[in-house]
Amino acid sequence: MEDLKRRAEVLMEALPYIRRFWGKTMVIKYGGSAMENAQLRDNVLRDILLLHYVGMKVVVVHGGGKEITEWMRRLGKEPVFVEGRRITDEESLEIAEMVLTGKTNKDLVARLWKLGGKAVGVSGKDGGFLIAKRQSGLGEVGEIEKVNPHILNILLNESYIPVISTIAMDENGKGLNVNADTTAGHIAGALGAEKLLILTDVPGVLDEEGNLISLVRFDELDALIAKVSGGMKPKLEACKIALLKGVKSAHIINGEVPHSLLMEIFTDKGLGTMIIGD
Numbered sequence: 001m002e003d004l005k006r007r008a009e010v011l012m013e014a015l016p017y018i019r020r021f022w023g024k025t026m027v028i029k030y031g032g033s034a035m036e037n038a039q040l041r042d043n044v045l046r047d048i049l050l051l052h053y054v055g056m057k058v059v060v061v062h063g064g065g066k067e068i069t070e071w072m073r074r075l076g077k078e079p080v081f082v083e084g085r086r087i088t089d090e091e092s093l094e095i096a097e098m099v100l101t102g103k104t105n106k107d108l109v110a111r112l113w114k115l116g117g118k119a120v121g122v123s124g125k126d127g128g129f130l131i132a133k134r135q136s137g138l139g140e141v142g143e144i145e146k147v148n149p150h151i152l153n154i155l156l157n158e159s160y161i162p163v164i165s166t167i168a169m170d171e172n173g174k175g176l177n178v179n180a181d182t183t184a185g186h187i188a189g190a191l192g193a194e195k196l197l198i199l200t201d202v203p204g205v206l207d208e209e210g211n212l213i214s215l216v217r218f219d220e221l222d223a224l225i226a227k228v229s230g231g232m233k234p235k236l237e238a239c240k241i242a243l244l245k246g247v248k249s250a251h252i253i254n255g256e257v258p259h260s261l262l263m264e265i266f267t268d269k270g271l272g273t274m275i276i277g278d
């Protein structure tokens with residue numbers, strides 16, 4: 001009886017948040033080790049399903065860095081990174097696309113199905129969804145120029161969870177690799193999302209002493225982007241892109257902590273780094 005009462009109370013505590021976010025779009029960038037470890041992965045996917053079933057429009061954008069690197073090694077290619085960004089020749093792009101769209105994406109879609117959800121994998125090539133412009137000096141790499149979210153809206157309106165692999169095309173249909181973080185920012189902006197939530201393998205943005213920075217205002221963002229290194233840079237850039245396009249808040253959270261997504265969305269304080277507009 002006590003247990004049942006407690007359960008009911010927990011649900012009631014969530015009511016204001018469920019009400020506030022019902023029908024709102026949440027773009028979740030999924031990466032880090034929370035994607036590679038089966039247990040951690042299922043925890044995250046269950047949270048995603050819960051958000052979906054309480055009425056949020058959930059869009060998943062996934063990375064796949066480590067798996068791509070692994071397949072490149074198997075095929076005898078050594079990846080090169082500059083500031084967290086991969087340098088990509090034509091063959092590397094093919095491998096990245098095969099792994100991201102063919103494997104990582106379909107694994108996530110099938111896993112969501114197993115856990116009780118209907119997801120559909122979409123790459124930037126589908127329906128002309130992600131149009132990019134080649135970035136000079138990085139090979140077959142582009143920067144998002146245009147997002148045509150129509151295909152996502154069709155899926156969301158029919159209660160499917162879109163799962164996105166970030167391979168884009170230029171205007172001529174030439175495939176280009178794009179950074180998954182910044183692309184998630186563009187997608188959140190194009191969808192008019194309520195939140196962009198970036199799951200990674202650290203508690204959030206850390207300062208020089210390694211302490212978590214809980215709250216960042218938009219006007220502090222450029223200075224912070226200049227300070228962080230590696231994979232955190234494109235994440236903060238993604239937050240900037242999203243906020244500039246009207247997304248209400250962007251969050252960087254630890255996907256390894258069970259239910260970090262729920263704790264971030266269903267509490268005011270949250271547990272990671274929250275970036276808000278001015």
Ligand SMILES: Nc1ncnc2c1ncn2[C@@H]1O[C@H](COP(=O)(O)OP(=O)(O)O)[C@@H](O)[C@H]1O
Nearest residue numbers: 031032200201202204205206228229230231232
């Ligand atoms: N100031 C910072 N705060 C937190 N993480 C940082 C910071 N600067 C660099 N990083 C690095 O960014 C990494 C997250 O990016 P990345 O490795 O690309 O993960 P993901 O797979 O989620 O994209 C962290 O593991 C950390 O090593």
Ligand SMILES: [Mg+2]
Nearest residue numbers: 031063065231
């Ligand atoms: Mg990364």
